[in-house]
Amino acid sequence: MAARKTLYLGTFVHSESLTELEFLYDGAVFVNESGTIVAIQGPCEEAKVKEMMFPRLGWAEADVDIVRAKDGEFFFPGFIDTHIHASQYPNAGIFGQSTLLDWLNTYTFPLEASLADPAKARRVYSRVVRRTLAHGTTCAAYYATIDAASTNLLADLCLAAGQRALIGRVCMDQLSPDYYRDASPEAAMAATRQTIEHIRAVDPQMEIVRPIITPRFAPACSMDLMRQLAELANEQNLPIQTHISENVNEIALVKSLFPPSVTGATPTDDNGQDPTSYASVYDAAGLLNDRTILAHAVHLTEGEARLVARRGAKVSHCPCSNSALGSGAARVRWLLDRGIVCSLGSDVSGGYSPSVLEAARAAVLVSRHVAQGAAAAGQAAEEEADRQKLSVEEVLYLATRGGAEAVGLAGKVGGFEVGMEWDAQLIGLGVVGEDGEVEEQDGGDGNVDVFGWESWPDRVAKWVYTGDDRNTKRVWVKGRLVHERK
Numbered sequence: 001m002a003a004r005k006t007l008y009l010g011t012f013v014h015s016e017s018l019t020e021l022e023f024l025y026d027g028a029v030f031v032n033e034s035g036t037i038v039a040i041q042g043p044c045e046e047a048k049v050k051e052m053m054f055p056r057l058g059w060a061e062a063d064v065d066i067v068r069a070k071d072g073e074f075f076f077p078g079f080i081d082t083h084i085h086a087s088q089y090p091n092a093g094i095f096g097q098s099t100l101l102d103w104l105n106t107y108t109f110p111l112e113a114s115l116a117d118p119a120k121a122r123r124v125y126s127r128v129v130r131r132t133l134a135h136g137t138t139c140a141a142y143y144a145t146i147d148a149a150s151t152n153l154l155a156d157l158c159l160a161a162g163q164r165a166l167i168g169r170v171c172m173d174q175l176s177p178d179y180y181r182d183a184s185p186e187a188a189m190a191a192t193r194q195t196i197e198h199i200r201a202v203d204p205q206m207e208i209v210r211p212i213i214t215p216r217f218a219p220a221c222s223m224d225l226m227r228q229l230a231e232l233a234n235e236q237n238l239p240i241q242t243h244i245s246e247n248v249n250e251i252a253l254v255k256s257l258f259p260p261s262v263t264g265a266t267p268t269d270d271n272g273q274d275p276t277s278y279a280s281v282y283d284a285a286g287l288l289n290d291r292t293i294l295a296h297a298v299h300l301t302e303g304e305a306r307l308v309a310r311r312g313a314k315v316s317h318c319p320c321s322n323s324a325l326g327s328g329a330a331r332v333r334w335l336l337d338r339g340i341v342c343s344l345g346s347d348v349s350g351g352y353s354p355s356v357l358e359a360a361r362a363a364v365l366v367s368r369h370v371a372q373g374a375a376a377a378g379q380a381a382e383e384e385a386d387r388q389k390l391s392v393e394e395v396l397y398l399a400t401r402g403g404a405e406a407v408g409l410a411g412k413v414g415g416f417e418v419g420m421e422w423d424a425q426l427i428g429l430g431v432v433g434e435d436g437e438v439e440e441q442d443g444g445d446g447n448v449d450v451f452g453w454e455s456w457p458d459r460v461a462k463w464v465y466t467g468d469d470r471n472t473k474r475v476w477v478k479g480r481l482v483h484e485r486k
């Protein structure tokens with residue numbers, strides 16, 4: 001569906017840097033039929049900006065749609081969820097008292113295996129794509145299942161709905177139940193190639209959907225499989241996603257499964273980098289590079305963090321999941337200090353919510369626990385402990401620009417700049433009238449009440465702490481309207 005030329009008018013907010021939001025009031029953003037931003041003006045009056053810019057762009061008024069943000073509304077870049085298991089969506093919120101390894105066996109593998117049923121897969125995948133779009137997720141790095149046919153279906157559904165997606169066929173050839181395991185590394189490779197070919201066939205330019213090489217995590221993958229997947233990723237310049245250092249029992253398992261005699265790893269020149277560490281195992285397999293997204297990274301050691309930074313791998317911070325499964329509190333400031341790009345993942349259904357806004361809020365709160373923990377343990381002076389706290393601005397950066405870097409789309413999405421693509425959401429906050437009521441058309445069905453005296457940074461903070469999908473009025477990907485709240 002070709003979009004029309006569109007002029008967006010109103011307030012625009014995006015991340016200028018990790019710590020700063022930029023606000024453009026009474027702005028104008030011009031987006032062409034391909035969904036690319038071709039000009040940005042502001043502050044300006046509508047008549048004047050049209051008179052000035054339409055001739056300059058060679059646009060005729062009759063060919064241009066106009067979208068105006070109302071009082072209480074603003075445009076924000078679409079969210080990028082850098083870690084989500086589409087196949088686990090039906091289990092969101094169901095995890096009991098489990099922790100990672102028993103959760104996988106009790107809740108997760110049976111559900112994933114059941115999605116080999118095409119009708120069930122269609123139902124689940126259609127729903128998760130619609131639901132995440134409704135929360136403003138314009139791009140998601142998805143894990144599907146080991147089943148190639150339904151993984152291909154997920155790609156088809158993302159393409160049809162217009163959601164940018166990295167589609168991962170899950171690879172796991174060991175230490176998993178008989179009913180849910182790749183029969184051999186060769187079988188895993190063949191099924192993975194099948195999904196790559198399918199995605200190339202349905203989206204040859206890979207503008208909306210792309211394959212992502214997905215070894216589930218080291219315990220479930222043989223060294224042989226991980227090496228072959230790394231080779232394939234290199235041959236075809238594909239991104240890679242996996243899990244790392246999420247849970248202490250998982251880390252112990254990796255140590256026992258992958259001694260240097262299995263990995264061939266040797267102490268590197270990285271100041272005594274431990275060859276039995278989780279990161280060393282992936283590195284020995286060739287899976288760590290600047291196209292790799294590592295989910296969790298809760299318990300990385302100093303040496304591992306340096307290795308990850310050196311390879312340019314990115315981290316998907318999953319605070320909802322890490323809190324729900326009791327995995328721990330990732331030290332995001334510590335990772336950032338080491339030069340590691342960080343982004344946000346919902347990690348449904350280890351994470352209970354499909355919302356990146358919820359992940360952003362949880363990231364703020366978890367960072368406060370990290371700060372408090374460091375101070376209480378006497379590991380840091382008060383000032384240094386305070387530095388661990390993430391701000392609203394920082395978590396929004398992780399949700400947009402950081403996500404774009406993690407999925408290899410930096411400079412293309414995640415902000416509003418000429419040359420970038422229009423992946424955006426229109427956020428509406430309820431503006432309270434003289435009578436104490438909020439008009440429906442002004443975002444009145446949400447949780448956020450704006451009284452009119454708040455600064456714009458205050459409004460954004462209210463959105464982050466108290467907002468939800470009721471505030472996500474419209475969502476666009478590459479200029480195409482992909483969600484509208486009715």
Ligand SMILES: Nc1nc2[nH]cnc2c(=O)[nH]1
Nearest residue numbers: 085216217243321347350
């Ligand atoms: N959170 C999470 N961690 C994992 N580690 C291996 N598989 C998974 C998964 O599905 N979810």
Ligand SMILES: [Zn+2]
Nearest residue numbers: 243295347350
């Ligand atoms: Zn996960």
